[in-house]
Amino acid sequence: DQQVKQNSPSLSVQEGRISILNCDYTNSMFDYFLWYKKYPAEGPTFLISISSIKDKNEDGRFTVFLNKSAKHLSLHIVPSQPGDSAVYFCAASPRGGGNKLTFGTGTQLKVEL
Amino acid sequence: GAVVSQHPSWVICKSGTSVKIECRSLDFQATTMFWYRQFPKQSLMLMATSNEGSKATYEQGVEKDKFLINHASLTLSTLTVTSAHPEDSSFYICSARNRIQGNGYTFGSGTRLTVV
Numbered sequence: 229d230q231q232v233k234q235n236s237p238s239l240s241v242q243e244g245r246i247s248i249l250n251c252d253y254t255n256s257m258f259d260y261f262l263w264y265k266k267y268p269a270e271g272p273t274f275l276i277s278i279s280s281i282k283d284k285n286e287d288g289r290f291t292v293f294l295n296k297s298a299k300h301l302s303l304h305i306v307p308s309q310p311g312d313s314a315v316y317f318c319a320a321s322p323r324g325g326g327n328k329l330t331f332g333t334g335t336q337l338k339v340e341l
Numbered sequence: 342g343a344v345v346s347q348h349p350s351w352v353i354c355k356s357g358t359s360v361k362i363e364c365r366s367l368d369f370q371a372t373t374m375f376w377y378r379q380f381p382k383q384s385l386m387l388m389a390t391s392n393e394g395s396k397a398t399y400e401q402g403v404e405k406d407k408f409l410i411n412h413a414s415l416t417l418s419t420l421t422v423t424s425a426h427p428e429d430s431s432f433y434i435c436s437a438r439n440r441i442q443g444n445g446y447t448f449g450s451g452t453r454l455t456v457v
Contacts, residue, residue, distance in 0.1 A: 230384075237382075262446070271347070271434050271448035272385070317385065328375055329436070329446060331385040 231255045232320050234332035241339050247305040249335050251318035254299065258320035262329065263292060263303045265314045272317060276303070308339045343369045343439040347449025354425055354456055362420045362452045364435035370415040371437035375446075376408075379432040391418050425456040 233252045241247045249263075259280035264272035278285040278292045278301070285292050291304045305312055315336050319329040344367040354360050364374060372393050377385040389405075391397040391412035399405045407429075409421040418437075422429055435449040 232384075264448075269350075269432070269451060269453055271345075271436075271450045273448070274446070328387050328390055330387070331377075333384045334382075 230333065231258075232318060232330050232332040234316075234318060234335045236335050237333070238336040238338070241308045241337065243310055243339055243341050244307045247303075247308045247312065247337055247339065249303040249305075249316050249318075249337065251301045251303075251332050252299060253301075253320050255320070255322070255330070256299070257322040258330070259323050260321040261292070261294060261301050262319045262321070263290070264317045264319060264331075265312075266317060266334070267314050275316075305337075308337075310339050310341060313337055313339050343437070343447040345371075345435060345437050345447045345449040347435055347452060349452060350450060351453040352455070354454070356426055356456055357424055359421055359423045360425055360454060362422075362433055362435070362454075364418045364420075364437070364449050366416045366437045366439070366447075369437075369439045371418070371439065372415060373438040374412055374418040375436040375438075376410060376418075376420050377434045377436065379434065379451075385434060388420075422454065425454070427456045430454055430456045 262277040263275040266272045276287050276290045276292050278294050294301045315334045317334045318332045346365045374391045376388045379385045388403045389397045389399045391410045393412050397410035412418040434451040
């Protein structure tokens with residue numbers, strides 16, 4: 229039972245354009261969401277997070293949007309850069325935020341020149 | 342910032358042997374550590390949660406006698422894969438709960454285990 233889903237296994241974007249990565253969840257107990265970037269054979273690196281009390285959080289080129297009613301979140305990267313090419317995982321945690329994370333299946337982003 | 346050091350980064354072992362993976366929090370105390378496993382092109386799957394000084398909590402389907410977790414101090418947790426088999430070959434990652442960074446979780450760099 230995949231509680232966090234990333235339906236696009238891959239995404240290709242041109243440098244300078246916007247990258248939009250999507251994530252859906254089914255567990256209504258999730259109230260803290262995170263995005264991680266991962267390179268092969270390395271651990272995930274934290275990018276940005278959002279609490280369920282917000283619908284948007286922005287940090288530099290990265291913005292996360294949360295639509296609680298749709299149980300959907302998205303990560304926007306603008307402008308996209310070649311160094312952004314990696315696998316992006318969304319993750320969710322239930323109320324309290326200090327509990328275990330449930331990860332999505334990941335989206336491979338490729339930013340082309 | 343909070344750093345979690347994971348060793349080894351890769352290991353090859355023979356079937357039937359045991360392998361120990363270490364995770365250390367370098368500049369903070371990690372009362373809780375999480376162990377994940379990732380198969381190629383799949384998600385990170387939580388295996389177990391370990392709390393310092395107590396027994397680990399394993400996720401459904403994870404054999405606790407095969408994947409031994411020890412969290413004896415606030416800065417060190419170990420995962421031992423006992424009697425390893427080729428199907429245990431995977432990428433193992435630890436994560437520590439920290440309160441220094443707002444995101445609350447810091448990941449190790451992972452261990453690539455290959456059982457031959």
